[in-house]
Amino acid sequence: MKNVSRRKFLTTSAVVAATPATVLPVAAAPSKELFVHHVYFFLKNKGNEADRTKLMEGLEKLRKVPTIRLSHIGVPAPTNRSVIEKGYDVSWMLFFDNLDEEEIYQKHPIHLKFVEDYSHLWEKVIVYDSIGPAPKKA
Amino acid sequence: MKNVSRRKFLTTSAVVAATPATVLPVAAAPSKELFVHHVYFFLKNKGNEADRTKLMEGLEKLRKVPTIRLSHIGVPAPTNRSVIEKGYDVSWMLFFDNLDEEEIYQKHPIHLKFVEDYSHLWEKVIVYDSIGPAPKKA
Numbered sequence: 001m002k003n004v005s006r007r008k009f010l011t012t013s014a015v016v017a018a019t020p021a022t023v024l025p026v027a028a029a030p031s032k033e034l035f036v037h038h039v040y041f042f043l044k045n046k047g048n049e050a051d052r053t054k055l056m057e058g059l060e061k062l063r064k065v066p067t068i069r070l071s072h073i074g075v076p077a078p079t080n081r082s083v084i085e086k087g088y089d090v091s092w093m094l095f096f097d098n099l100d101e102e103e104i105y106q107k108h109p110i111h112l113k114f115v116e117d118y119s120h121l122w123e124k125v126i127v128y129d130s131i132g133p134a135p136k137k138a
Numbered sequence: 139m140k141n142v143s144r145r146k147f148l149t150t151s152a153v154v155a156a157t158p159a160t161v162l163p164v165a166a167a168p169s170k171e172l173f174v175h176h177v178y179f180f181l182k183n184k185g186n187e188a189d190r191t192k193l194m195e196g197l198e199k200l201r202k203v204p205t206i207r208l209s210h211i212g213v214p215a216p217t218n219r220s221v222i223e224k225g226y227d228v229s230w231m232l233f234f235d236n237l238d239e240e241e242i243y244q245k246h247p248i249h250l251k252f253v254e255d256y257s258h259l260w261e262k263v264i265v266y267d268s269i270g271p272a273p274k275k276a
Contacts, residue, residue, distance in 0.1 A: 034210055034212075035215060036210055036212055036229065036231055038176055038231075038266070040266060070273045071273055072172055072174055072268075072270055072272075072273050073270045073271070074172075074174055074268030074269050074270035075268060075269060075270060076266075076267065076268060077173060077237060077240075077267035077268060077269045078237065079237070079240070079267040081265070083262075083263050083264065083265045084265045084266070084267055085264055085265065085266050088266070091174065091266065091268035091270070093174055093176075093231075093268070099215060099216065099217070102215075102217070124221075125221050126221065126223055127219070127221045127222045127223065128176070128178060128214075128222070128223050128226070128229065129214065129215035129217045129222055130210070130212030130213060130214060130215060130229035130231070131212050131213060131214075131215045132210055132211045132212035132213060132229070133211070134210075135208045135209055135210050
C-alpha cells in the first residue's frame with residue numbers, strides 16, 4: 001500500500017524529460033517558492049587540499065539538517081571568462097522551501113556545531129540568498 | 139506501455155523523502171557530476187522594477203536551452219547578515235550534467251540572442267561555476 005501511494009505520487013508529478021544519466025526531476029509545484037542559499041568559502045590556506053578536504057567533510061555532516069531540500073558541494077570549475085569568480089575554494093549550495101526553513105537551518109544544532117568545528121579553516125565567506133518560483137524544468 | 143516504463147523508472151529512482159509541497163526528488167546517480175552555473179546580474183538602473191521584469195522575461199526564454207537540467211530565477215531574499223551579498227538584482231542558477239553541456243549552452247543560439255537582446259540592461263555580471271558530485275539528497 002505504501003508502495004502504491006508512492007508510485008501514485010510520483011506518476012502524478014510533473015517530471016520533465018531528461019536523459020536518465022543525472023536526471024533531476026522536479027515535482028509539480030509551479031506557484032511554489034524556492035529559496036536558494038549559496039555560500040562560497042575562501043580558505044585561510046588558499047588552495048590547501050587538506051584544509052579543503054576537511055571543510056568538505058564538515059559540509060557532509062552539515063547537509064543532514066532536515067530542512068535542506070537539496071545540497072551540492074562543489075569546487076571551482078575549469079571555466080575561464082573575465083566575469084567568472086574563481087577565487088573561492090568550496091561552493092556550498094542549498095535549496096529550501098522558503099525563508100522560514102532556511103532560518104531553522106541557520107539556528108540548527110548541526111549548523112552551530114559545524115561553525116564551531118570548522119570556521120577556523122576559512123578566512124571569509126560570501127553568501128547569496130535568492131528567492132523565486134520553484135523550478136519548472138529539470 | 140509508455141506509462142508503465144515511466145512508472146518503472148520513477149519507482150526505481152532514489153527519491154529522498156520530503157514534504158509534498160515543493161519536492162525536488164533527485165534520481166539515483168551518486169557518482170555522477172553536477173555543474174552549477176550561478177550568475178548574479180547587476181542592472182544599470184539598479185533596483186528598477188521595469189528593467190528587472192524585462193531581464194526576467196529574457197531569462198524565461200533563455201531557460202529553454204536544452205542542455206539545462208534545472209533553472210531558477212530569483213531575487214535577493216530578505217535575509218540580513220554581514221556576509222550576505224545583496225547588491226545584485228537577479229539571480230540565475232543553472233544545473234548542467236557536466237562542463238561540456240554548459241559549453242553548449244554558452245554557444246547556443248538562444249543564449250547568443252539573449253545576450254544580444256538583453257545585455258543593455260545590466261552593468262555587470264558575476265559568475266560562479268562549480269562542479270561536484272550530483273546531490274544525494276532532495
